[in-house]
Each structure stands twice: as C-alpha cells, then as structure tokens.
Amino acid sequence: QSVLTQPPSVSGAPGQRVTISCSGSSSNIGSGHDVNWYRQLPGTAPQLLIYGNSNRPSGVPDRFSASKSGASASLAITGLQAEDEADYFCQSFDTSLTGSRVFGTGTKVTVL
Amino acid sequence: QIQLVQSGVDVKKPGASVKVSCKASGYIFVEYGISWVRQAPGQGLEWMGWISGYTGHTRYAQKFHDRVIMTTDTSTSTAYLELRSLRSDDSAIYYCAKDETYISSSGFLDFWGQGALVTVSS
Numbered sequence: 001q002s003v004l005t006q007p008p009s010v011s012g013a014p015g016q017r018v019t020i021s022c023s024g025s026s027s028n029i030g031s032g033h034d035v036n037w038y039r040q041l042p043g044t045a046p047q048l049l050i051y052g053n054s055n056r057p058s059g060v061p062d063r064f065s066a067s068k069s070g071a072s073a074s075l076a077i078t079g080l081q082a083e084d085e086a087d088y089f090c091q092s093f094d095t096s097l098t099g100s101r102v103f104g105t106g107t108k109v110t111v112l
Numbered sequence: 113q114i115q116l117v118q119s120g121v122d123v124k125k126p127g128a129s130v131k132v133s134c135k136a137s138g139y140i141f142v143e144y145g146i147s148w149v150r151q152a153p154g155q156g157l158e159w160m161g162w163i164s165g166y167t168g169h170t171r172y173a174q175k176f177h178d179r180v181i182m183t184t185d186t187s188t189s190t191a192y193l194e195l196r197s198l199r200s201d202d203s204a205i206y207y208c209a210k211d212e213t214y215i216s217s218s219g220f221l222d223f224w225g226q227g228a229l230v231t232v233s234s
Contacts, residue, residue, distance in 0.1 A: 002156055033217040038157075045207055045227050046149075046157065051220040089157050093217035097174045101147060101219070106156040 003028060004090055004104035011110040012080045020107045022073040022090035028102060030071030033093040037066055037075050040087040049088070050075065077109070085111045114138035116208050116225035123231045124198050132228045134191040134208030141189035142166045145211040147221055148182065148193045150204040160206075163191060166213045198232045205229050 005023040012018040022035060029035055037050040048057055050066040053073065066075045073092075077084055090104035119133040134146060148160040161172035163182040170182050181194040191208055206228045209221035 002158075031217075034220070036220040038221070045224040046209075046221075047224065048220060048222045051222070052218065057222065091157075091159075091220070093219070095217075098171060099215070099217075100171065100173050101159040101162070101215075101221075103149075103157040103159060 002105045003094055003096075003102045004092060006088075006090060006104040006107045008105070009108045009110065011112055013112045014080055014082065016080050017076060017078045018080060018109060019077075020075045020088055020090075020109070022075070022104045024071045024073075024092060026071060027096040028071075028092045028094040029068065029073060031095060033095075035066070035068050035073040036091045037064075038089045038091065040089065042086070046089065080111055082111050085109055114210065114223045116210065116223055118206075118208060118225040118228040121229045121231070123233065125234055126199055126232055128198050128232075129194060129196045130198060130230050131192055131194045132206050132208075132230070134193070134225050136189045136191070136210070139210070141184075142186055143213055145213050145215065146182075146184070146191040147209050147211040148180075148191075149207045149209060149221070151207070151227075152201070152204040155204075158204075160193070162211055162215045164213050164215075165191075171215055195230075198230075200232050203230060203232045 038046040039049045040046040053068045094102045142165045145164045147162045183192045208225040210223040212219040
C-alpha cells in the first residue's frame with residue numbers, strides 16, 4: 001500500500017547520529033512535492049516533526065533535520081536520546097491517481 | 113490550544129458500518145480541512161481521504177472511494193468518517209488530523225486527534 005519506502009529499523013547509541021531514508025518515485029517526491037516527517041511515540045498519535053522538506057515546527061529541537069534530493073528524502077537525528085525511540089514516518093503527495101497524501105512504510109528507531 | 117477530540121472505541125460486525133467523529137477546537141474550523149488516517153495493529157499509517165472544512169469537498173484514496181463518506185458539521189466544528197461494508201481487516205485506529213482547506217502537494221498534518229479504535233469481529 002505505501003508508495004514511499006523506508007528502512008524498517010535503525011539504531012544508535014545515545015549521542016550518536018542516525019539517518020532515515022524515504023524513497024519515492026516520479027509521481028510523488030520526484031515531482032517536487034513536499035516531504036513531511038512524523039514521529040509516533042509508543043501508544044500515541046503521530047506528531048508533525050518536519051514540514052515542507054526541512055522546516056521544524058515550534059518546539060521541535062534542532063537535533064532533527066531533514067532534506068530532499070530527487071525522488072528521495074532523509075531525516076537525521078543527531079545527539080540521539082532515549083526519548084527519540086519511536087516510529088518515524090515520511091509523507092508526501094502522489095499524483096498517480098486522483099492526487100493523494102501518501103505515507104512511508106515507517107522506521108522504528110531504537111536507542112541502544 | 114488546538115485540539116481534535118475523537119469518539120471512542122467501537123466494535124462492529126462484518127458488513128456493518130461505523131461512524132467516527134472528530135471535534136475540533138482552538139482554530140477556525142472552516143479555514144482548514146481534515147484528513148483521516150488509519151493504522152492497523154502493528155502496521156504503518158494509511159491515508160484515507162480529506163475533506164475541506166470550508167467547501168465540504170472531499171478527496172478519497174482510491175482504495176476506499178466506494179466505501180467511505182466524509183462529512184462535516186460546521187456548526188459544531190466536527191468532522192465525521194463513515195466506513196461501510198466493514199471487514200476484519202478494517203480493524204484499526206482511525207485518526208483525524210488538521211489539514212489544508214484546499215488539498216495541495218505542500219500540505220501537512222500539523223495536529224492529530226487521539227485516535228478511535230474500531231474493531232471488526234463476528
């Protein structure tokens with residue numbers, strides 16, 4: 001169902017840097033559509049983490065950064081902390097059918 | 113503060129319909145839209161569709177277009193999701209999220225409801 005592909009899991013020790021990739025195609029990210037990122041802590045609703053490819057909403061620490069290139073995007077977490085352990089989802093817009101929002105497959109970040 | 117408060121747990125039999133509500137507060141409802149997203153147990157996020165709070169126009173994901181109806185009641189700032197002909201694989205948490213008033217490629221979901229658990233079981 002998901003048209004954006006993410007690695008199932010990434011892990012790192014506290015203080016380390018981890019990156020999460022989000023691979024799309026010419027009908028979504030590759031068409032220049034914005035990429036947004038969401039974090040979902042266990043048992044809670046998703047929260048907006050990054051919008052418009054690289055912008056952080058108020059309250060999101062600058063340890064979180066994101067970029068986009070071609071048909072892919074990536075999220076980086078620096079200075080990894082225990083509370084960063086969560087599921088992360090990318091999201092974009094796909095024009096292959098009627099035009100719809102699409103989510104990535106999701107990545108579980110584990111802090112070792 | 114912006115809040116989206118959803119209806120609670122619902123248990124339905126296969127073939128039945130379910131209607132989930134999402135009451136918005138803290139912003140002008142008609143200046144934005146609502147997207148509905150579901151998450152099956154242990155699975156990822158799946159976008160179901162969007163409704164404009166201003167026009168009531170909808171856009172449904174192809175997968176759901178023949179079974180879903182999204183509506184709003186602007187007098188109470190509430191959005192509704194109705195899903196018909198339920199199957200066991202419709203068991204999921206259904207989230208509403210604040211979206212744009214006119215859906216575009218630059219939109220994002222900046223506030224989410226707490227989720228409504230729907231279980232489909234005979």
